[in-house]
Amino acid sequence: xxxxxxxxxxxxxxxxxxxxxxxxxxxxxxxxxxxxxxxxxxxxxxxxxxxxxxxxxxxxxxxxxxxxxxxxxxxxxxxxxxxxxxxxxxxxxxxxxxxxxxxxxxxxxxxxxxxxxxxxxxxxxxxxxxxxxxxxxxxxxxxxxxxxxxxxxxxxxxxxxxxxxxxxxxxxxxxxxxxxxxxxxxxxxxxxxxxxxxxxxxxxxxxxxxxxxxxxxxxxxxxxxxxxxxxxxxxxxxxxxxxxxxxxxxxxxxxxxxxxxxxxxxxxxxxxxxxxxxxxxxxxxxxxxxxxxxxxxxxxxxxxxxxxxxxxxxxxxxxxxxxxxxxxxxxxxxxxxxxxxxxxxxxxxxxxxxxxxxxxxxxxxxxxxxxxxxxxxxxx
Amino acid sequence: xxxxxxxxxxxxxxxxxxxxxxxxxxxxxxxxxxxxxxxxxxxxxxxxxxxxxxxxxxxxxxxxxxxxxxxxxxxxxxxxxxxxxxxxxxxxxxxxxxxxxxxxxxxxxxxxxxxxxxxxxxxxxxxxxxxxxxxxxxxxxxxxxxxxxxxxxxxxxxxxxxxxxxxxxxxxxxxxxxxxxxxxxxxxxxxxxxxxxxxxxxxxxxxxxxxxxxxxxxxxxxxxxxxxxxxxxxxxxxxxxxxxxxxxxxxxxxxxxxxxxxxxxxxxxxxxxxxxxxxxxxxxxxxxxxxxxxxxxxxxxxxxxxxxxxxxxxxxxxxxxxxxxxxxxxxxxxxxxxxxxxxxxxxxxxxxxxxxxxxxxxxxxxxxxxxxxxxxxxxx
Numbered sequence: 001x002x003x004x005x006x007x008x009x010x011x012x013x014x015x016x017x018x019x020x021x022x023x024x025x026x027x028x029x030x031x032x033x034x035x036x037x038x039x040x041x042x043x044x045x046x047x048x049x050x051x052x053x054x055x056x057x058x059x060x061x062x063x064x065x066x067x068x069x070x071x072x073x074x075x076x077x078x079x080x081x082x083x084x085x086x087x088x089x090x091x092x093x094x095x096x097x098x099x100x101x102x103x104x105x106x107x108x109x110x111x112x113x114x115x116x117x118x119x120x121x122x123x124x125x126x127x128x129x130x131x132x133x134x135x136x137x138x139x140x141x142x143x144x145x146x147x148x149x150x151x152x153x154x155x156x157x158x159x160x161x162x163x164x165x166x167x168x169x170x171x172x173x174x175x176x177x178x179x180x181x182x183x184x185x186x187x188x189x190x191x192x193x194x195x196x197x198x199x200x201x202x203x204x205x206x207x208x209x210x211x212x213x214x215x216x217x218x219x220x221x222x223x224x225x226x227x228x229x230x231x232x233x234x235x236x237x238x239x240x241x242x243x244x245x246x247x248x249x250x251x252x253x254x255x256x257x258x259x260x261x262x263x264x265x266x267x268x269x270x271x272x273x274x275x276x277x278x279x280x281x282x283x284x285x286x287x288x289x290x291x292x293x294x295x296x297x298x299x300x301x302x303x304x305x306x307x308x309x310x311x312x313x314x315x316x317x318x319x320x321x322x323x324x325x326x327x328x329x330x331x332x333x334x335x336x337x338x339x340x341x342x343x344x345x346x347x348x349x350x351x352x353x354x355x356x357x358x359x360x361x362x363x364x365x366x367x368x369x370x371x372x373x374x375x376x377x378x379x380x
Numbered sequence: 381x382x383x384x385x386x387x388x389x390x391x392x393x394x395x396x397x398x399x400x401x402x403x404x405x406x407x408x409x410x411x412x413x414x415x416x417x418x419x420x421x422x423x424x425x426x427x428x429x430x431x432x433x434x435x436x437x438x439x440x441x442x443x444x445x446x447x448x449x450x451x452x453x454x455x456x457x458x459x460x461x462x463x464x465x466x467x468x469x470x471x472x473x474x475x476x477x478x479x480x481x482x483x484x485x486x487x488x489x490x491x492x493x494x495x496x497x498x499x500x501x502x503x504x505x506x507x508x509x510x511x512x513x514x515x516x517x518x519x520x521x522x523x524x525x526x527x528x529x530x531x532x533x534x535x536x537x538x539x540x541x542x543x544x545x546x547x548x549x550x551x552x553x554x555x556x557x558x559x560x561x562x563x564x565x566x567x568x569x570x571x572x573x574x575x576x577x578x579x580x581x582x583x584x585x586x587x588x589x590x591x592x593x594x595x596x597x598x599x600x601x602x603x604x605x606x607x608x609x610x611x612x613x614x615x616x617x618x619x620x621x622x623x624x625x626x627x628x629x630x631x632x633x634x635x636x637x638x639x640x641x642x643x644x645x646x647x648x649x650x651x652x653x654x655x656x657x658x659x660x661x662x663x664x665x666x667x668x669x670x671x672x673x674x675x676x677x678x679x680x681x682x683x684x685x686x687x688x689x690x691x692x693x694x695x696x697x698x699x700x701x702x703x704x705x706x707x708x709x710x711x712x713x714x715x716x717x718x719x720x721x722x723x724x725x726x727x728x729x730x731x732x733x734x735x736x737x738x739x740x741x742x743x744x745x746x747x748x749x750x751x752x753x754x755x756x757x758x759x760x
Contacts, residue, residue, distance in 0.1 A: 103652050154659070274480070289741055361674070364711075
């Protein structure tokens with residue numbers, strides 16, 4: 001017993017010795033929560049018998065990608081050709097879920113020579129260019145606008161879909177894989193019912209394409225799946241593939257939609273307090289637009305906020321603290337507002353932990369993330 | 381004559397051969413405009429007999445820093461200790477214009493052993509920590525809140541200023557240099573008169589500190605200067621140093637304040653068009669929040685915009701085009717809205733040139749900039 005306690009103390013001592021002290025804005029990742037988020041969607045994909053082609057635009061990290069591999073994920077989605085190039089050494093099947101930018105034909109050919117590269121087609125100009133310049137086979141999805149109204153072919157524009165399939169039918173370079181939709185308007189939801197309605201509506205918009213083209217393309221894939229729908233809806237059995245991304249980290253925006261609880265949020269920013277102004281109930285932290293990006297969130301009670309402060313625990317962080325939040329951000333400064341009661345708990349030199357509004361863009365501000373173990377991992 | 385034309389054609393041919401084709405979102409810098417912006421402020425500083433300690437947080441580039449050197453600039457301002465470390469190999473006198481984060485004491489000591497490092501002090505906690513841990517001398521400015529109300533010591537809090545000076549008086553490590561103010565509220569101006577009023581008011585708030593402490597510190601410096609005031613106000617003779625930053629590039633936000641004309645904007649984003657939706661008068665470009673950041677601007681006529689499209693010319697870009705602008709940004713997508721008339725001018729695969737809303741945060745999204753000559757330069 002004494003020996004056990006001694007060993008435990010020794011371990012803790014060495015952990016303290018090797019733990020890098022946080023001295024500046026740092027992006028923290030709770031690996032356990034992250035892996036749980038991955039496993040949850042992996043299990044749901046399995047139950048629905050669909051491919052889990054996770055979108056890697058949120059974490060953008062080879063190291064975190066390996067956690068997906070351990071959960072059985074074999075195919076991924078990214079948002080740019082450069083990001084595909086970063087992941088290509090470890091992933092053999094990558095879809096770039098962005099209307100193909102054929103000006104980057106050199107990168108397309110380079111990647112196509114090494115991996116199964118899949119692009120997204122929404123117009124004939126891209127088809128013609130690719131047919132002329134592709135040196136190696138790639139797959140393509142036709143993107144259907146399932147209601148988000150950002151981009152994609154409108155569901156009634158069958159003539160364009162027919163034309164794309166006609167022109168590519170004889171090609172051995174440009175291989176049709178299926179139809180892809182992104183119900184990004186689910187981000188505007190604020191309840192389960194709203195998310196479910198968006199899910200049903202967007203599925204209803206893409207499903208007829210399978211019915212219409214399955215005869216000629218019996219293996220065609222319907223690929224859908226944003227974080228809100230994949231997080232809360234159970235039934236994806238009518239499609240073939242899901243591609244959520246944000247769920248790996250989640251954030252307070254997603255919590256407000258209902259995608260997750262605060263406990264699921266797997267990342268936090270750690271920022272040093274550099275000034276305290278009790279006269280105006282404000283604290284200044286090092287942590288601004290270059291660390292958080294600038295996405296704001298309108299909290300029903302607090303108004304426009306840029307992040308919530310969480311309690312620090314032995315193993316990471318706990319619940320959201322009341323009476324304090326991130327009120328504004330400039331380039332390097334962040335302003336926290338705090339009540340008379342709460343501001344007393346802080347002193348210059350403290351580190352605060354903050355749940356950001358939008359984890360994708362916040363993660364994108366950093367070249368490295370720090371795990372709770374102290375280990376530093378790299379990003380694209 | 382024939383020989384001259386032949387040589388000219390040969391040069392043009394080789395320029396074309398070596399000019400890197402733009403295929404993806406690219407941050408373009410017009411060196412000529414940039415140098416003119418630098419020279420204008422350098423001349424104004426000379427006329428006023430004040431130090432031009434340019435803020436490098438906007439361009440963050442050693443290469444652009446050398447253009448400042450050629451204009452006679454010898455001292456610089458940065459916004460973080462990491463940025464100071466990046467510039468330290470080429471700059472011997474650097475002020476980090478951010479409330480000193482003493483947790484980064486290792487970086488402070490490392491820099492202080494190599495260069496004249498100056499920090500900003502606004503509380504006694506930082507003074508005490510630095511007095512205890514500094515291994516090499518550094519300079520410090522006391523920051524006065526000249527009306528921006530973000531941070532700094534309030535002008536009537538003389539007791540705190542006295543206390544800071546008392547504690548540091550005997551130190552050979554922490555050397556008082558003067559008082560620093562930042563009239564960031566000038567960014568809310570929309571006319572010359574408003575900028576001038578802010579300038580006069582902020583100067584009036586910092587001037588009494590020179591009068592009060594000059595007896596004990598005859599060489600103390602008053603350091604002020606944001607881009608709007610430094611761009612339009614002529615008289616800085618009552619202070620000793622100016623520190624504007626954004627002026628090196630300018631942007632459409634600064635144009636709206638009145639700091640510059642559109643012709644002065646020295647940077648533009650080049651983005652490929654990947655989809656055109658004439659039915660909703662929209663074009664989709666590759667260029668989103670990860671390229672532009674997310675600062676929006678409320679145009680009096682157009683409403684909320686994220687950038688203006690400019691005409692492409694032989695040597696860069698020209699005037700702002702009417703009937704088209706950047707309407708919204710997601711992570712990688714940008715949506716341009718265009719009139720029926722204007723949308724006809726574009727096709728998939730075109731590159732559009734865009735003046736961003738906020739050049740500081742847009743530049744911060746890139747690791748390299750491309751000059752109009754085709755040369756690529758690096759950034760911190």
